[in-house]
Amino acid sequence: MKLKKIVWTMASLLCGVLLIACKSQAPTDFYTLEDFSRVEKIDAHVHINRANDAFVRGARALGFRLISINVDYPDFPPIATQQAITEDLYQRYPREFAFASTFSMDGWGEPDWLGNTLEQIRVTRERGAIAVKVWKNVGMDVRGADGRLVMIDNKNLMPVFDFLEQEQFPLIGHQAEPKNCWLPIEEMTVNNDRQYFAEHPQYHMHNHPEFPGYEEHMERRDQMLEQHSSLRFMGAHMASLEWSVDELAKFLDRYPHAVVDMAARIGQLQYQSMHDYEKVRNFFIRYRDRILYATDLTQPPTGSDEEFLAEARNVWLADWQYFTSDDEMRSSNLNGPFKGLKLPAAVIDDLYHNNARRFFNKAFSNNKTAQHN
Numbered sequence: 001m002k003l004k005k006i007v008w009t010m011a012s013l014l015c016g017v018l019l020i021a022c023k024s025q026a027p028t029d030f031y032t033l034e035d036f037s038r039v040e041k042i043d044a045h046v047h048i049n050r051a052n053d054a055f056v057r058g059a060r061a062l063g064f065r066l067i068s069i070n071v072d073y074p075d076f077p078p079i080a081t082q083q084a085i086t087e088d089l090y091q092r093y094p095r096e097f098a099f100a101s102t103f104s105m106d107g108w109g110e111p112d113w114l115g116n117t118l119e120q121i122r123v124t125r126e127r128g129a130i131a132v133k134v135w136k137n138v139g140m141d142v143r144g145a146d147g148r149l150v151m152i153d154n155k156n157l158m159p160v161f162d163f164l165e166q167e168q169f170p171l172i173g174h175q176a177e178p179k180n181c182w183l184p185i186e187e188m189t190v191n192n193d194r195q196y197f198a199e200h201p202q203y204h205m206h207n208h209p210e211f212p213g214y215e216e217h218m219e220r221r222d223q224m225l226e227q228h229s230s231l232r233f234m235g236a237h238m239a240s241l242e243w244s245v246d247e248l249a250k251f252l253d254r255y256p257h258a259v260v261d262m263a264a265r266i267g268q269l270q271y272q273s274m275h276d277y278e279k280v281r282n283f284f285i286r287y288r289d290r291i292l293y294a295t296d297l298t299q300p301p302t303g304s305d306e307e308f309l310a311e312a313r314n315v316w317l318a319d320w321q322y323f324t325s326d327d328e329m330r331s332s333n334l335n336g337p338f339k340g341l342k343l344p345a346a347v348i349d350d351l352y353h354n355n356a357r358r359f360f361n362k363a364f365s366n367n368k369t370a371q372h373n
């Protein structure tokens with residue numbers, strides 16, 4: 001009896017130890033830097049402009065899947081080349097890689113533009129695209145026969161968005177620029193914007209009052225969304241509301257089908273968290289199911305893959321440190337220190353994985369026939 005009692009006591013003690021061990025896996029836990037490579041992550045906004053698999057493989061080694069977004073951007077390879085590169089990677093790595101297609105604004109105003117565009121979207125979807133992107137050339141560059149800029153709520157664009165809404169095929173929208181673009185250099189919030197617009201005054205809208213203002217771009221985009229209340233929309237770059245988590249919260253409340261990615265705007269969040277830490281942290285916790293981790297990392301057509309991968313790793317690690325730790329950090333984008341948000345692991349899983357899986361529900365499936373639905 002006595003021996004039995006000892007065994008029982010030991011068993012109880014062991015259970016206690018196990019319980020403590022289990023408790024350390026509770027959802028209120030936090031990740032550390034050591035968890036970085038083992039946690040499943042998705043970078044929901046990158047650009048692969050090179051016909052090799054170095055980025056996909058390098059990402060995978062660090063626990064990342066990639067979503068590459070094709071763009072109607074003159075500094076990138078032609079759309080057909082982007083499509084060929086991403087389609088090939090998808091064929092080879094359907095579980096690790098996904099891509100969004102895009103459509104060209106060439107031929108806008110011609111009678112066959114709409115038919116060709118819808119056909120282009122259908123074909124790329126059949127070839128595996130999980131979404132389609134509309135870029136800021138709509139609103140900032142393309143002009144109609146009347147010489148006026150084609151805005152995102154242009155009536156001749158509506159059949160494209162009607163089709164996407166009807167098909168429940170996600171639209172990725174990048175409209176306008178960071179709000180800094182409409183401010184004088186000295187009022188801009190982050191150094192990368194200061195430098196970019198100083199070097200590219202032609203794109204610095206503060207110098208070009210003849211172009212639409214920031215607010216007009218936001219209103220037109222919202223008009224389009226009002227008319228497509230069940231469109232699955234991802235606002236790229238924090239939906240160009242990167243300067244205010246309050247404005248972003250209003251946007252997400254107003255459009256329950258919308259999500260946003262944080263590509264190339266994490267510096268803006270760090271800037272806000274320098275000034276109101278709790279507000280930014282609470283924003284992420286409250287909207288944890290509406291925000292997708294993304295970087296805008298762009299693999300160029302030429303150059304060293306090793307250097308690019310080293311840069312990607314640095315970006316990913318610095319972001320991971322910002323979101324998972326409460327370390328005091330510095331960045332070349334900001335002129336002062338800021339503190340990591342130390343978000344709970346369950347929130348990190350949403351931002352880095354679950355939201356992209358849910359929103360792009362056809363992504364990373366091995367079942368290619370499922371893509372044809």
Ligand SMILES: [Zn+2]
Pocket residue numbers: 045046047069263296
């Ligand atoms: Zn991008």
